[in-house]
Amino acid sequence: MASGREIKTKIKSTQNMRKVTRALEMVSASKIRKAQERMRVSRPYARMMRQVIAHVAGATSEFKHPFLVERETVSRVGYIIVSTDRGLCGGLNANLFRKTLAEIRDWQSRGVEVDMVLIGQKAVQFFRRLKSVNLLGSTTHLGEKPRVEQLVGVVTLMLKAFSEGKLDRVKLGYNDFVNTMVQQPRLEALLPLPVAADEIIAEQGERGEGDTVLAVNMKREHDWDYIYEPEPEVVLEFVLNRYIESLVYQAALENLASEHAARMVAMKSASDNANKVIDELTLIYNKARQAAITQEISEIVGGAAAV
Amino acid sequence: MTTIRCDIVSAEAEIYHGEATLVIATGEQGELGIAPRHAPLITRLKPGHVEVIQENGERESFYVSGGILEVQPQVVTVLADTAARADDLDEAAALAAKEEAEKALADRSDEIEVAEAQARLAEAMAQLQALERMRRNLKH
Numbered sequence: 001m002a003s004g005r006e007i008k009t010k011i012k013s014t015q016n017m018r019k020v021t022r023a024l025e026m027v028s029a030s031k032i033r034k035a036q037e038r039m040r041v042s043r044p045y046a047r048m049m050r051q052v053i054a055h056v057a058g059a060t061s062e063f064k065h066p067f068l069v070e071r072e073t074v075s076r077v078g079y080i081i082v083s084t085d086r087g088l089c090g091g092l093n094a095n096l097f098r099k100t101l102a103e104i105r106d107w108q109s110r111g112v113e114v115d116m117v118l119i120g121q122k123a124v125q126f127f128r129r130l131k132s133v134n135l136l137g138s139t140t141h142l143g144e145k146p147r148v149e150q151l152v153g154v155v156t157l158m159l160k161a162f163s164e165g166k167l168d169r170v171k172l173g174y175n176d177f178v179n180t181m182v183q184q185p186r187l188e189a190l191l192p193l194p195v196a197a198d199e200i201i202a203e204q205g206e207r208g209e210g211d212t213v214l215a216v217n218m219k220r221e222h223d224w225d226y227i228y229e230p231e232p233e234v235v236l237e238f239v240l241n242r243y244i245e246s247l248v249y250q251a252a253l254e255n256l257a258s259e260h261a262a263r264m265v266a267m268k269s270a271s272d273n274a275n276k277v278i279d280e281l282t283l284i285y286n287k288a289r290q291a292a293i294t295q296e297i298s299e300i301v302g303g304a305a306a307v
Numbered sequence: 308m309t310t311i312r313c314d315i316v317s318a319e320a321e322i323y324h325g326e327a328t329l330v331i332a333t334g335e336q337g338e339l340g341i342a343p344r345h346a347p348l349i350t351r352l353k354p355g356h357v358e359v360i361q362e363n364g365e366r367e368s369f370y371v372s373g374g375i376l377e378v379q380p381q382v383v384t385v386l387a388d389t390a391a392r393a394d395d396l397d398e399a400a401a402l403a404a405k406e407e408a409e410k411a412l413a414d415r416s417d418e419i420e421v422a423e424a425q426a427r428l429a430e431a432m433a434q435l436q437a438l439e440r441m442r443r444n445l446k447h
Contacts, residue, residue: 038319041319041320041321042318042319044314044316044321045316045317045318045319045321045386046318048314048316048384048386049386051384052349052375052377052384052386055347055377055379056349059347117404117408118408124408124411128408128411128412135408135411135412136405136408137401137404137405137407137408138404138407138408138411139403139404139407140407147319147389148318148319148388148389149389149400152397152400152401153397153400153401153402153403153404153405154401154404156397156398156400156401156404157401157404157405160401224347225347226347226348226349227346227347227348227349228348228349228350229334229335229336229348229349229350229351230335230336230350230351234351235349235350235351238351238375239349239375242374242375242386242388246318249318
């Protein structure tokens with residue numbers, strides 16, 4: 001059995017660890033509220049943007065923007081993956097990466113090549129090791145307040161590749177914040193828009209709310225058109241770029257809230273485990289102490305009897 | 308008097324929401340005054356003021372650094388940019404993102420060494436296990 005001193009140092013170090021995990025847990029608990037608030041204020045923009053896009057996609061314009069046209073063959077797909085910069089958040093990133101990797105392997109088995117842009121340190125660390133995918137760009141260290149400008153670079157890279165015909169599909173991967181206990185890794189189609197609309201309808205059925213109504217609207221033919229100022233090409237390009245940006249921005253916010261939630265839960269269970277270990281060690285320590293005392297007494301008694 | 312609903316939002320905040328009799332904005336091709344039942348229109352906005360004239364005659368003015376203005380029969384939507392944006396700035400940001408990825412790729416030497424070391428370690432362990440097994444068989 002280990003000596004009293006050894007057990008005592010073990011207890012001390014576990015207590016120190018518990019201090020750290022508790023602190024991390026509390027930091028995340030306070031940050032999660034701010035992250036949720038940020039998600040909330042950005043929603044109206046995203047909602048209005050979707051409405052405008054549904055109108056735009058519904059208008060019968062003579063000009064068809066490449067983002068609105070589904071291509072028949074898919075030879076290259078692009079992935080935008082949103083991850084965290086820091087670890088210690090349970091399986092959050094790992095779940096998303098596993099899901100993404102499965103899809104990538106699926107594409108590759110059908111001879112489709114994969115391009116990626118990455119947001120967040122963890123995704124960069126994970127995907128740069130894969131030799132079979134082509135890394136187009138990355139951005140890291142978004143911080144607690146992601147700004148749209150930080151994401152413009154990577155989004156522009158993807159959209160340019162799509163417009164030039166280098167990519168036939170673009171998908172977005174992130175962790176959806178359902179609630180504090182549940183975060184869902186999601187891979188959504190971004191471009192072309194009809195594919196994205198099909199996906200939403202497939203997921204929620206035609207009778208869903210919000211997104212679904214817009215998606216159904218997007219698929220229908222309408223008999224009106226906008227007055228475009230200036231040309232339709234220019235305006236549509238601009239509007240669609242902003243739309244994709246807003247989706248990626250929203251994903252970054254969702255992911256941030258998910259990160260804090262996951263970290264909070266992971267750190268809570270770490271603290272609980274530390275408590276359990278400390279309790280066990282304390283019990284062992286006390287037993288060892290008692291055994292030592294008993295032994296001492298019996299030695300004294302034995303010694304006295306021998307005299 | 309008829310009114311039209313007006314929503315002004317940016318990605319980081321909801322700026323204005325209410326009824327208006329007239330919305331004035333600086334479109335790319337000049338000033339626009341949107342009255343109720345305007346024809347559907349979509350345009351880019353130049354940096355400048357968006358003015359909303361409410362039913363009671365009060366004016367509210369907001370500065371936007373660019374964005375999109377969409378007019379539907381019942382509603383005017385202004386999607387404001389949060390920061391000054393220009394095409395060459397976007398281009399620069401795209402280049403920066405590309406460079407960052409290239410740096411990450413060039414930088415993977417250390418990672419590869421670790422991975423290689425791990426692979427060698429696994430191999431060595433497998434060999435040791437095989438030896439152990441052979442030794443045990445010889446004893447029997």
